[in-house]
Amino acid sequence: MKRSELVIAAFCFAACLLVPLVVRADYNLQVLFRVFLFAAMGLAWNLVGGYTGQLSLGHAAYFGAGAYAMALLPPLGVPIWLALVMGIVAAVAFAALIGGVSFRLRGPYFVLATIAFAEVLRLVAKNLPNVTGGDVGTQVPSLFTHAISRSFYLAAVVLTAAAFGITVWVSRSKFGYYLMAIREDEDTALSVGVNTARVKLEALFLSAAITALGGALYGSLFLFIVPDQVLSLDISNEIAIVAMLGGAGTVLGPILGAVVLETASEIFKSVFHEAHLLIYGLLLVVVVMFLPEGIVGTVNSWLRRRRAALAAGARPQARRVSTP
Amino acid sequence: MDAFFSALQAILNGLLTGALYALIGMGMALIFGVMRIVNFAHGTFLMLGMYATYFIFVKTGLNPYFGFILASGFLFCLGYLVYRVLLRHMPVQSDFMQILLTLGLALIFTDAIQLTFGADYHQINLPLLAKNVHLGSHISLNAPWLVSFALAVVLGSGMYWFVMHTMIGRAARAIAQNPYASPLVGINVHRVQAVSFGLGVAGAGIAGGLLLPVFYIYPTVGDQFTLKAFVIVVLGGMGSIQGAAVAGLVLGVVENLTSLYWGNEWALAVDFVIFLLVLSLRPSGIFGSQRV
Numbered sequence: 001m002k003r004s005e006l007v008i009a010a011f012c013f014a015a016c017l018l019v020p021l022v023v024r025a026d027y028n029l030q031v032l033f034r035v036f037l038f039a040a041m042g043l044a045w046n047l048v049g050g051y052t053g054q055l056s057l058g059h060a061a062y063f064g065a066g067a068y069a070m071a072l073l074p075p076l077g078v079p080i081w082l083a084l085v086m087g088i089v090a091a092v093a094f095a096a097l098i099g100g101v102s103f104r105l106r107g108p109y110f111v112l113a114t115i116a117f118a119e120v121l122r123l124v125a126k127n128l129p130n131v132t133g134g135d136v137g138t139q140v141p142s143l144f145t146h147a148i149s150r151s152f153y154l155a156a157v158v159l160t161a162a163a164f165g166i167t168v169w170v171s172r173s174k175f176g177y178y179l180m181a182i183r184e185d186e187d188t189a190l191s192v193g194v195n196t197a198r199v200k201l202e203a204l205f206l207s208a209a210i211t212a213l214g215g216a217l218y219g220s221l222f223l224f225i226v227p228d229q230v231l232s233l234d235i236s237n238e239i240a241i242v243a244m245l246g247g248a249g250t251v252l253g254p255i256l257g258a259v260v261l262e263t264a265s266e267i268f269k270s271v272f273h274e275a276h277l278l279i280y281g282l283l284l285v286v287v288v289m290f291l292p293e294g295i296v297g298t299v300n301s302w303l304r305r306r307r308a309a310l311a312a313g314a315r316p317q318a319r320r321v322s323t324p
Numbered sequence: 325m326d327a328f329f330s331a332l333q334a335i336l337n338g339l340l341t342g343a344l345y346a347l348i349g350m351g352m353a354l355i356f357g358v359m360r361i362v363n364f365a366h367g368t369f370l371m372l373g374m375y376a377t378y379f380i381f382v383k384t385g386l387n388p389y390f391g392f393i394l395a396s397g398f399l400f401c402l403g404y405l406v407y408r409v410l411l412r413h414m415p416v417q418s419d420f421m422q423i424l425l426t427l428g429l430a431l432i433f434t435d436a437i438q439l440t441f442g443a444d445y446h447q448i449n450l451p452l453l454a455k456n457v458h459l460g461s462h463i464s465l466n467a468p469w470l471v472s473f474a475l476a477v478v479l480g481s482g483m484y485w486f487v488m489h490t491m492i493g494r495a496a497r498a499i500a501q502n503p504y505a506s507p508l509v510g511i512n513v514h515r516v517q518a519v520s521f522g523l524g525v526a527g528a529g530i531a532g533g534l535l536l537p538v539f540y541i542y543p544t545v546g547d548q549f550t551l552k553a554f555v556i557v558v559l560g561g562m563g564s565i566q567g568a569a570v571a572g573l574v575l576g577v578v579e580n581l582t583s584l585y586w587g588n589e590w591a592l593a594v595d596f597v598i599f600l601l602v603l604s605l606r607p608s609g610i611f612g613s614q615r616v
Contacts, residue, residue: 055420101604108362108419112554113603116596119551123593237427244424278435284428285410292416 006168013161020150029149033221035262036156037214042242042254043163044210047203049240050248051176053183054200057236058098058114061121062091062208064231066215068125068132071140071225080141084216091212092205094121099204103197106186115233122231137226140219152221159217160255163210167251170203179203183249211239245287247294256295329462334580340469342576343476344531346569348549349556350483351527353568354520357557358487358500361411361521362419364426366553368433369525371546373399373532375437378541381448388448389471392533396526403525407518430550438543445540453537472534479530480569486523487565496520500563528553548592555599561609571610 016036023029041059048054069087074080094117102113125132132138144151170176178199181189190196219225229235238261246257264283268276291298348370355363376395377388386394406429414421455467487493495516499506507513532546539545556575560567578598579591586594602610 055423057423101600105603105607108356108360108423109558109603109607111362111419111423112551112558113600115551116555116599116603120593120596120600123590123596127587127589127593241424244420274439275435277431278439281428281431281435284424284431288414288421288425288428289410290415292414292421 009164009168013157013164016157017154020153026149029153030221031262031266033149033153033156033217034266035258036153036160037218038238038242038262039255039258040156040160040163041211041214041239042246042258043160043167044207044214045239046167046243046248046250046254047170047179047207048200049243050250050253051170051179051183052200052203054103054204055111055240056114056204057111057233057240058102058116058118059207059211059239060231060233060235061094061098061114061118062211063215063218063235063239064118064121064125064227065091065094065208066212067140067219067225067230068138069212070143070216070219071138072132074141080143084143084213087212087216088209091208091215095204095208096201099201103200103204115236118231118233118236122227125227125231132227135227137224137229140223140225142223143217143220148221152217155217159210159213164251164255166206166210171251175199175202180249241284243294245291245294247296247298247300250294250296250300253294253296260295326462330584331581333463334584335577336463336465337469338577338580339573340465340473340576341580342573343473343480344534344572345552345556345576346572347476347480347483347527347531347534348553349560349568349572349575350480350565351524351531352553352557353524353560353563353565354483354487354496354527355524356554357560357563357565357568358496359517359520359524360500362422362426363524364423364550365430365433366525366528367546367548367550368430369399369403369546370528370532370535370549371437371541371543372402372433373529374536374539374541374545375441375532376529377533377536378446378448381536388450388533388536389475392530392536395533396529399529400522400526402522404518404522406525407521408514411521412514412518430547434543434546441543443543445542447540448537450537466538468537472538475534476531479527483523483527484565484569492516492519497563552592552595555595558599559602559610564609567609574610 019032020029023032041063045056045059048056066084066087069090070080070083073083073086078086098114098117102110102117105113126135128134129136142148143155170179178189178194178196181192181194182196182200186196215230219230242257242261243254244257245261246255247253261283265276265280268279272279287294293301348366352363352366355361355366373392373395376398377391380386380391380394381388384391410425410429411422414425450468452467452471456464457467457470458464487496495506495511496519498509498511499513499516503513528549531549552575556568556571559575560569560571575595575598578594582591582594
């Protein structure tokens with residue numbers, strides 16, 4: 001991204017911070033909260049899934065780690081802000097374990113291993129009622145005490161801005177080029193001296209940390225969490241789909257994906273009621289069949305083709321001018 | 325002595341469940357192991373098999389042990405169409421795109437069933453359900469599970485024979501070995517793939533039909549089987565149909581023993597732990613080497 005584009009992005013985020021001056025209804029603010037929450041987590045997923053090409057469907061593990069740290073630590077006397085940090089620590093610890101095992105696997109095996117880890121965590125959380133409240137769930141203290149919807153909305157915008165900043169940095173740094181080299185050809189990256197194991201883990205740590213913050217915010221807003229919700233495959237899928245829909249490996253893609261997917265599913269829920277999952281499934285099929293590069297990716301390659309066509313068209317035109 | 329008999333009972337029950345797992349796993353071994361299509365709708369197809377058999381039973385009164393044949397025919401056609409219309413024409417042929425596509429299909433089918441039949445639990449009552457076969461004074465086996473075990477063994481063997489000894493089965497394995505050379509020797513790749521995909525889906529559908537008498541059915545009943553099917557295929561070794569059959573039986577026994585000693589709620593967690601151990605320690609599967 002150019003410097004001018006970054007300035008525009010900064011202005012956009014500043015404008016988003018002012019939205020609560022206009023939007024005051026709790027429901028609307030919560031929908032917007034969800035949009036930004038998934039934008040942030042989509043950006044986080046994009047670091048491993050988009051730039052590094054390691055398509056994880058286990059991000060619910062980090063999401064759940066953040067949410068459960070928020071729920072379980074404050075009753076033990078841990079200050080709530082420290083619980084937030086401990087959630088990140090727990091998620092990074094899980095990332096070390098999950099990455100350590102699954103980064104050695106490729107293709108579908110990697111995807112399946114990340115799912116399996118998240119599922120094991122979900123089942124453990126379900127089956128240890130003394131620790132986690134089990135299947136019934138557990139209460140989460142609220143991070144903010146007044147102007148709740150507005151505060152959570154602003155927190156989600158800040159998290160998205162931070163994730164966006166990290167993504168911009170990654171897309172232009174040496175670290176980011178290492179990641180993209182791994183995506184394009186891991187063996188070649190290894191042979192030219194990229195420490196692929198370490199770089200992949202570092203990307204996953206960043207991704208897990210942001211996702212854990214997302215989980216903590218989510219649990220803390222809704223005040224109650226159950227394993228089948230915060231550690232479910234549905235959460236992992238949604239995070240990945242947000243990024244894939246917008247365009248994996250692009251800076252803007254996950255944000256756009258979150259805006260489209262979250263508003264679409266909110267509209268589907270109110271228009272189609274029980275059929276909203278059917279429409280959601282159709283949307284997935286349409287993306288795979290017609291927009292495999294995501295919205296941003298498709299627009300980019302269309303622009304590239306158009307520019308190439310214009311460049312090719314310019315030459316014969318010049319000749320035609322010179323003939324008469 | 326009681327401990328011995330309860331363990332033996334669990335192992336026998338495990339083999340009965342395992343035969344159906346084997347059938348589910350063999351279908352997945354064909355789709356994922358041989359054809360390398362990552363099918364996240366496998367459990368959904370199983371659920372469709374259950375509902376199709378249920379629908380036939382409710383409408384015509386046909387016994388599910390015959391009705392499943394019709395249902396599997398329907399699922400074969402469905403699988404064939406899914407391959408012909410969607411999987412074949414994906415613009416980007418990657419694992420993750422297949423995952424997204426099959427996840428989308430799973431959502432569509434699950435929600436369609438929910439809209440048609442409702443989210444309620446259904447169950448059918450067969451007189452067979454109450455019957456038990458006693459072996460000695462300590463062991464008793466539930467009759468419907470014995471029937472489904474026998475049918476699963478027959479159909480599983482049939483599927484194995486089909487993949488190993490018919491032209492289409494050989495062609496499917498040839499494509500797995502070399503997707504570039506097989507059209508050169510005259511194999512119609514897409515037709516063979518479509519038939520194999522249909523067959524794998526039908527395998528899941530058959531298992532669904534056989535599970536119907538002993539299960540409550542509800543729209544998301546199949547979800548648990550999707551990941552299990554992947555576990556079975558990886559456990560059995562990619563591309564090995566007979567490996568998947570053995571792995572299905574093993575998984576059934578392991579689950580039943582876990583339920584006996586640790587409680588039912590840990591069975592699925594143990595599945596995944598075994599899966600992760602196999603993937604990290606012996607990626608070619610427990611049984612045999614990676615063949616394709």
